[in-house]
Amino acid sequence: MSLRQKVVIGALTGAVGMAGALVTWFEGRSLVAYLDPVGIPTICEGVTAGVHLGDVKTPAECDALLQKELAIALNAVERQVLVAMPETRRAALASFVYNVGEGQFSRSTLLRKLNAGDARGACAELSRWVYAGGRVLTGLVKRRAAERDLCEVGL
Template identity: 45%
Template sequence: MIWLDSLLAIFRKPAPAAPAAPAPVAKAPPLEETVETPAVASPAWYPLCEALTKASEGCVLVAYADPASGGDPWTCGYGATGEGIARGTVWTQARADARLTADLLRFGAAVDKLVTVPLSPQQKAALVDFAFNVGTGSLGTSTLLKLLNGGDYAGAADQFDLWVKASGKTMAGLVKRRARERSLFLTGVWS
């Protein structure tokens, strides 16, 4: 009968307590659920520039600090900076794609205003990628633009290689990017 008492004792044990609730997890900043993608009338330069910019920038959906400064400007998506991008910013892939399209079209329009000589689609793509990276102010005051607007296409192309520093340091990523831009500008292809 001892075994029967032991067996009954097992069935009379209280049910184990429910596991403790997990600790609250910090919430990510809200994502923009609706993203308007600008319509692209597929200008001939756009697909060339988009491919080059995506290859040079890569896509990071959580904001990261500038590699040269270790802080500002914070960057998200395909190299986007500016208002609304700070530590902790998180984007969807759709948001990153839409922002890249809008940025490239904006920089394309700026290149159109700055350049006074004819450009092939490849040359414009290279210049838009360059302006996207260094800014239209830098392009606007550059020797590259002065040579180009003077009709010296080869001299302008040689200027790409001089734009490889950030915060006074030569950056391997910029060396590679400038070589790609120069190649696209001169030959119509990059690798």
């Protein structure tokens, strides 16, 4: 199944479904903790909070963690964004926040532009967030392109 098909199916459950499709597509799933490209212990679909190397999760535990982390990301978007936006943009931003965290999002030019009414400029900012550990990561380039496409729906 393609990413586009996953997002369309996710749209049936709104922003959380679309964001979940993006996150699972780009994060993948690992039941055993590993070090991400910048050396942070990570498990399931990119979860880092409280993770230690050697940790192991079941598929059900990963499903629960994914839902919890998606809800946290979506709530962060709801708290920080002060303008109305379509579900597609909400989903793109939830995927972004899931990846970079609320702190980075809250201090971003992306959020400032969005709240100033410049949705097109805000969505374009996603393309700048492709670095990890000081280097461009191909996976982040692809993820940000997909998030930007979703963010720009309707512009």
